[in-house]
Amino acid sequence: MSRPGRSAPVAVAEPQTGLPRTLRLAEGAELLERDTEDAVCVARAPDGRYVRVAADMERLLRALDGRRTAADLARELGPRWTVEAVEAALFRLIAMRLLETGAKPPRPRGSKLVTFVPPLTVQLTVLRPERLFARLRPVIAVLLSRYAVAAALVVVLGGLVALVVQGARVHDALGHPLPVAVLLAVAAASFVTSALHEFGHGAALAHHGGRPSRLGMMLFYLSPAFFCDVTDGWRLGDRTARVRVALAGILVQLVVAAVAALAALAVPGPWGSALLVLAVTTTVTGLMNLIPFVKLDGYIALMSHVDVPFLRERSMTDARRSVARVLYGGRYERELPQVTWAVPFGLASLVFPAVLVLAALRIWFPIILGLGILGAAVVISGLAVAARFAVRATGRLLVEARAAGTSALRRRVVTTLVVALGCATLLVPVPYTVAGGFEQDDGHLSFVVAQSADLDALAPGTPVTLARRGVVTSTELGTTAVGSEAPRDGTAPLAALLPVAASAAQVPVVLVPLEPEIETGESVGSAVADLGTRRLGTWLYLNYFAQLWR
Numbered sequence: 001m002s003r004p005g006r007s008a009p010v011a012v013a014e015p016q017t018g019l020p021r022t023l024r025l026a027e028g029a030e031l032l033e034r035d036t037e038d039a040v041c042v043a044r045a046p047d048g049r050y051v052r053v054a055a056d057m058e059r060l061l062r063a064l065d066g067r068r069t070a071a072d073l074a075r076e077l078g079p080r081w082t083v084e085a086v087e088a089a090l091f092r093l094i095a096m097r098l099l100e101t102g103a104k105p106p107r108p109r110g111s112k113l114v115t116f117v118p119p120l121t122v123q124l125t126v127l128r129p130e131r132l133f134a135r136l137r138p139v140i141a142v143l144l145s146r147y148a149v150a151a152a153l154v155v156v157l158g159g160l161v162a163l164v165v166q167g168a169r170v171h172d173a174l175g176h177p178l179p180v181a182v183l184l185a186v187a188a189a190s191f192v193t194s195a196l197h198e199f200g201h202g203a204a205l206a207h208h209g210g211r212p213s214r215l216g217m218m219l220f221y222l223s224p225a226f227f228c229d230v231t232d233g234w235r236l237g238d239r240t241a242r243v244r245v246a247l248a249g250i251l252v253q254l255v256v257a258a259v260a261a262l263a264a265l266a267v268p269g270p271w272g273s274a275l276l277v278l279a280v281t282t283t284v285t286g287l288m289n290l291i292p293f294v295k296l297d298g299y300i301a302l303m304s305h306v307d308v309p310f311l312r313e314r315s316m317t318d319a320r321r322s323v324a325r326v327l328y329g330g331r332y333e334r335e336l337p338q339v340t341w342a343v344p345f346g347l348a349s350l351v352f353p354a355v356l357v358l359a360a361l362r363i364w365f366p367i368i369l370g371l372g373i374l375g376a377a378v379v380i381s382g383l384a385v386a387a388r389f390a391v392r393a394t395g396r397l398l399v400e401a402r403a404a405g406t407s408a409l410r411r412r413v414v415t416t417l418v419v420a421l422g423c424a425t426l427l428v429p430v431p432y433t434v435a436g437g438f439e440q441d442d443g444h445l446s447f448v449v450a451q452s453a454d455l456d457a458l459a460p461g462t463p464v465t466l467a468r469r470g471v472v473t474s475t476e477l478g479t480t481a482v483g484s485e486a487p488r489d490g491t492a493p494l495a496a497l498l499p500v501a502a503s504a505a506q507v508p509v510v511l512v513p514l515e516p517e518i519e520t521g522e523s524v525g526s527a528v529a530d531l532g533t534r535r536l537g538t539w540l541y542l543n544y545f546a547q548l549w550r
Helices: 055-063 070-077 083-095 130-135 137-143 146-165 167-174 180-207 231-235 239-264 269-288 297-306 311-328 342-370 373-403 408-427 536-548
Strands: 030-032 041-044 050-053 114-117 121-127 214-220 223-229 429-441 444-449 463-469 474-482 488-493 506-515 524-535
Touching: 030 055, 041 055, 050 055, 050 231, 055 070, 055 083, 070 083, 130 137, 130 180, 137 180, 146 167, 146 239, 146 269, 167 269, 180 214, 180 223, 180 239, 180 269, 231 239, 239 269, 239 297, 297 311, 311 342, 311 373, 311 408, 373 408, 373 536, 408 536, 429 463, 429 488, 429 506, 429 536, 444 524, 474 524, 524 536
Parallel strands: none
Antiparallel strands: 030 041, 041 050, 114 121, 121 214, 214 223, 429 444, 429 524, 444 506, 463 474, 463 524, 474 506, 488 506
């Protein structure tokens, strides 16, 4: 809750019933003392969440002694308060779990080894780093001094220059496979960099007087990552300090990327390519963390800068209400009337996660499909999650419309039309392909596909495009077609399905002969068969669901 002006009236709501008889703070809740006079007031809920408290709400919390009624509180707080305003505020405290209701207090977030954070994050606490950061405070003070940060920025600039100077090598490194050992080393370095990223957040918070409470690993929307719980940063009165805590991890990433790019100047061969891949991917990951439309570091920095708690959630509420107004009519209150760009920001926050998923699928789609049943299962899980969010979003939209007093008939008609339009998209034609790899052995060229691939669609003459499979990008090598000979079961190098250099590892596949047998200059690579178009519904079935029982 943002701090209102001194003359702002207290919001009045309709009288409500069902308040607890005893009005006091919930067991385990705490109103934290300010470190400085300018610091914001923060309350800690029993589950460990931090909630910023506006000036009027702070006065109400401090008046809760278990003896006063709502009427007593209204008299105590002054003429700007009414009994209805006090009741409305008390119900808000119940929603924030700050008011005692008699319910069993929840376990503090992070008190367990494994914690589930809705909607789709599972956290494993590995370390409680408060003492560690306290011991390292002298070292952290040096690393985060003005001169050290300036030196880090110079290193980052030098790394960017090194990438530009090595442009040809960068293009070659991204477009070629790497030996398995080198690729594993890149993955391990990225893993360590992610840990250092979170360590940077914790160090910055400790430097500014906060207490990082947990450090560990998590599954963030089914993706492995590290985390550092820095919610104690809300106690910092200086919003600039909160912004620095949010951006500290990105700076660590960019420094690591710059060091890798500079080191690649002196390292030839595959290991030099590995350093360049690490530099590019770490730089891109760090810059993507600046995107404010998802709960990444950029969003935390923006929220801290504008000093509006729950900026994304409240902006998305305003965006949903704006959409509901257009579709269903009605009158809606703004969550953030003081933020003029809240609605477009909220709309972008609603849409952008889907954009990120589609962008990732565009890169990984051929590899995912090449994994057969496992790839199909992964994508089906993703589609199920997407469908769940779509249903929840629709439900929230209808709740907003109903609360705004809209016509039930209009809600039914409009919702039916929207659902029908969504179903109609399943009839839109989209390109249909079968992705896999190729193998050229003893002059024989074969299309390598998973055993669950749509073999019935691979008729003789179907065009197949061959490409060199790089770690990040691919280079087209030529086009051939499915031959007249029947497909056969066999094995192929792992490099035919994944961006690794030739190795002894073999995997079971189906080999589809190709004609003419063009010269590619590569023994293995990626391949995609162009099967024309299919309706979107058929495309989804063939690509994902049918693979489960082929």
